[in-house]
Amino acid sequence: MAIATIPSEEALKQEFAELFREHFEFVYCTAYTVTCSRQDAEDVLQTIFLRLLRREVPPPLKHSPKAYLYRAAVNESLNIIRSRKRQELRDDFDSLEASATTGPDEELQRHVVDAMAQLNPLAVEILILRYEHNYSDAEIAKMLGKSRGTIAVTLYRTRARLKKILLGALGDKL
Amino acid sequence: MKAGKTNIDDILKRGLRSASKDPRDQIAGTRERILHDLLSKDATAAERSVHTGTSTVAVLPWFRVAIVGTAAAILLVVVIGSAWLRKPAFAVVEDGDRAVARLEPGQVVRTGETTGTMIRLADGSRVEVRSNSELTLERAADGVGIRLAHGGVIVNAAKQRDGHLYVHTRDVVVSVVGTVFMVSAEEQGSRVSVIEGEVRVQQGKIETKLRPGEHVSTAPAPEPRAVQEEIAWSPKAGEHLALLQQSLPAQLPQAITQASEASRGRFEEASIRPCTPQQPENLPAGARGGGGSGALEITPGRLYAPCMTVARLILASHRRVLNPKDPPAILLPLLNQPLNQPVDLPNSPEDLRGGPEWILTDRYTVEATANVSADSRTMRTVMLPELLERRFQVKVHTEVEQVSALALTIVDGGLKIKPHKDGDCLNGRGVVFPNPKPRCSRMTFGFVGPNARWELGGNVLFAFTMALGMAFDLPVIDRTGNTDRFALIFEYAPDEAAPGTLRQCQKSIQRSPDQLAECTGRPTAPSIHTALNQLGLKVEPIKAPREFIVVDHAERPSPN
Numbered sequence: 001m002a003i004a005t006i007p008s009e010e011a012l013k014q015e016f017a018e019l020f021r022e023h024f025e026f027v028y029c030t031a032y033t034v035t036c037s038r039q040d041a042e043d044v045l046q047t048i049f050l051r052l053l054r055r056e057v058p059p060p061l062k063h064s065p066k067a068y069l070y071r072a073a074v075n076e077s078l079n080i081i082r083s084r085k086r087q088e089l090r091d092d093f094d095s096l097e098a099s100a101t102t103g104p105d106e107e108l109q110r111h112v113v114d115a116m117a118q119l120n121p122l123a124v125e126i127l128i129l130r131y132e133h134n135y136s137d138a139e140i141a142k143m144l145g146k147s148r149g150t151i152a153v154t155l156y157r158t159r160a161r162l163k164k165i166l167l168g169a170l171g172d173k174l
Numbered sequence: 175m176k177a178g179k180t181n182i183d184d185i186l187k188r189g190l191r192s193a194s195k196d197p198r199d200q201i202a203g204t205r206e207r208i209l210h211d212l213l214s215k216d217a218t219a220a221e222r223s224v225h226t227g228t229s230t231v232a233v234l235p236w237f238r239v240a241i242v243g244t245a246a247a248i249l250l251v252v253v254i255g256s257a258w259l260r261k262p263a264f265a266v267v268e269d270g271d272r273a274v275a276r277l278e279p280g281q282v283v284r285t286g287e288t289t290g291t292m293i294r295l296a297d298g299s300r301v302e303v304r305s306n307s308e309l310t311l312e313r314a315a316d317g318v319g320i321r322l323a324h325g326g327v328i329v330n331a332a333k334q335r336d337g338h339l340y341v342h343t344r345d346v347v348v349s350v351v352g353t354v355f356m357v358s359a360e361e362q363g364s365r366v367s368v369i370e371g372e373v374r375v376q377q378g379k380i381e382t383k384l385r386p387g388e389h390v391s392t393a394p395a396p397e398p399r400a401v402q403e404e405i406a407w408s409p410k411a412g413e414h415l416a417l418l419q420q421s422l423p424a425q426l427p428q429a430i431t432q433a434s435e436a437s438r439g440r441f442e443e444a445s446i447r448p449c450t451p452q453q454p455e456n457l458p459a460g461a462r463g464g465g466g467s468g469a470l471e472i473t474p475g476r477l478y479a480p481c482m483t484v485a486r487l488i489l490a491s492h493r494r495v496l497n498p499k500d501p502p503a504i505l506l507p508l509l510n511q512p513l514n515q516p517v518d519l520p521n522s523p524e525d526l527r528g529g530p531e532w533i534l535t536d537r538y539t540v541e542a543t544a545n546v547s548a549d550s551r552t553m554r555t556v557m558l559p560e561l562l563e564r565r566f567q568v569k570v571h572t573e574v575e576q577v578s579a580l581a582l583t584i585v586d587g588g589l590k591i592k593p594h595k596d597g598d599c600l601n602g603r604g605v606v607f608p609n610p611k612p613r614c615s616r617m618t619f620g621f622v623g624p625n626a627r628w629e630l631g632g633n634v635l636f637a638f639t640m641a642l643g644m645a646f647d648l649p650v651i652d653r654t655g656n657t658d659r660f661a662l663i664f665e666y667a668p669d670e671a672a673p674g675t676l677r678q679c680q681k682s683i684q685r686s687p688d689q690l691a692e693c694t695g696r697p698t699a700p701s702i703h704t705a706l707n708q709l710g711l712k713v714e715p716i717k718a719p720r721e722f723i724v725v726d727h728a729e730r731p732s733p734n
Contacts, residue, residue: 013213016213017209017213020205020208020209020212021205021209024201024205024208024209025194025201025205028193028201028204028205029192029193029194032191032192032193033190033191033192033193036191038193038204041193042204042208045208046208046211046212049208049212050212053212053213105188105189108185108188108189109188109189109190109191111189112185112186112189112190127186128190131186131187131190132190132192132194133194136616159182159183159186160182162182162185162186163182163185166182166185166189
């Protein structure tokens with residue numbers, strides 16, 4: 001039996017740091033767009049990357065770390081906004097971002113977050129890829145491993161559903 | 175803005191917060207701060223090697239893709255120790271009958287290029303790992319899981335008392351309670367073969383039971399390999415084959431039947447039920463089988479056609495590849511397909527001729543199941559025609575006829591547009607329309623005020639003919655002989671000269687203007703012919719060949 005080469009702890013840290021730096025912005029922007037809160041977005045980052053460090057994730061994700069991280073970011077962000085809604089911590093929502101954008105869109109943004117909490121994760125994944133990351137249908141399909149038709153139909157239905165929810169919540173204010 | 179005019183794109187642009195415009199140094203600062211926090215939180219988690227006595231097992235974090243080891247060796251390597259053997263292990267690596275290394279859940283095991291290894295689980299199950307394999311052991315809710323990233327394993331699963339042993343690959347989950355089977359995971363898909371007992375293979379929502387001698391593959395074009403070949407790499411191949419021979423006799427007839435059904439391109443089971451006139455023909459979007467253009471639902475191992483006429487089933491089962499002579503009934507996304515690459519092109523009802531009247535009126539729900547390895551194209555283009563022929567006695571042939579069409583040619587003065595060069599189109603993605611310049615590699619259609627507008631972001635004229643076909647409601651054939659790519663904006667009046675565009679304009683007024691701007695008012699752009707001339711192009715009427723599907727014979731279905 002031959003001797004294995006075990007990577008040094010330093011080398012592993014280095015690799016992790018490279019991975020983190022490579023995907024940070026994509027994951028952070030995703031989490032921020034869903035949660036609408038920088039603090040929550042940072043929490044999402046911490047949660048999913050700590051999982052990687054502790055290897056509490058299945059190995060197949062190494063085939064597409066970006067897709068895995070993106071999906072994890074959306075799911076974790078949805079968990080946060082849903083739990084936020086459940087606990088009715090709406091006050092926190094306002095206070096967390098008090099220093100950030102303020103203006104007529106803030107109420108809309110809050111309702112968009114509430115509406116996203118009602119969508120399934122795939123719909124949110126597609127929505128954020130389209131509107132935050134400006135991906136085309138083909139690029140979304142490739143990243144999520146779905147057909148272009150599925151993406152187009154899901155996006156169409158998601159837009160229709162969001163429109164209905166937002167019109168119901170805000171009516172003429174839109 | 176009135177509710178009816180609400181544009182959801184605008185709302186979402188305002189309603190979704192974005193961090194992408196944050197200053198770069200702010201993003202970098204946040205990134206480094208979080209990274210520092212992470213590394214200090216889990217300074218030693220990146221590598222969880224087990225050091226016990228004199229034994230060492232290499233444990234790899236998932237993100238470490240390339241581990242350089244001695245090429246011909248298995249990665250786990252160990253000097254024999256004894257201290258850790260006192261405590262029951264989750265699994266151990268065996269060398270002969272000796273346990274030489276302990277494995278814990280989450281550890282990644284990789285074998286070398288030429289050498290495999292043997293793992294014994296706590297319940298007595300043995301896992302033979304082929305060379306060039308990578309797997310992880312894990313606890314499952316009701317047993318033990320093996321995640322096979324790539325390579326192959328032969329699992330001799332001990333009888334599970336009250337749980338299961340699972341093998342996960344990228345696309346299937348195999349569950350057993352006690353049996354011998356082989357799983358291999360490759361880039362193209364996974365294969366599962368059974369030597370003894372019974373295993374369940376879950377692919378998406380489809381579950382297949384396999385018995386000795388049977389195998390399934392999720393690869394698009396599965397290689398027909400016998401179980402004997404699949405296990406030939408094992409040092410214990412002889413033992414496995416003997417076991418297979420013992421298990422085979424009772425199961426063989428069924429195994430042969432199932433394999434032959436798939437190889438003959440037939441569904442294993444099919445149910446055809448007539449629909450009543452009350453059952454809706456066009457199911458609403460979101461309903462089972464509804465909402466899509468074809469309403470034919472194909473999932474792995476299953477085809478479902480809800481209340482469809484035989485005519486629609488015939489059309490659905492005949493697909494062609496895109497070619498310049500096709501009629502313009504084509505979806506816009508296809509326009510960006512690269513040339514010379516076959517793509518599915520849906521048939522339109524006008525493509526079907528002949529046959530008894532009832533094939534256009536009587537509706538049937540068809541439900542058919544196939545071996546999970548049958549891909550959707552095979553089910554649609556091979557198995558569905560076979561089913562139609564067997565149960566409906568459908569006989570069809572194709573005919574080519576000369577039909578009216580238009581030819582796109584260059585005017586005498588020559589082409590007035592220049593081939594696309596850098597900067598002629600806008601890079602990046604976006605859903606905005608109209609754009610000051612076309613989006614690169616895109617072809618977009620819409621209305622700007624009263625005018626129709628095409629934006630071509632570096633497309634060939636062949637793609638442009640597809641667009642013109644939609645505008646003229648006739649096939650348009652590219653006879654320019656030009657293969658350059660062009661970035662251009664093409665605006666014209668949606669009037670009688672462009673009947674297809676005029677119809678779209680009228681439709682856009684009726685429906686919610688989410689995607690198309692209003693198409694009202696007096697057009698300010700020239701007619702389509704003038705606009706084409708301004709580019710140095712013209713269209714002229716010609717006759718062109720078009721393929722039709724002719725139904726020679728059909729009968730109402732035989733009973734299930």
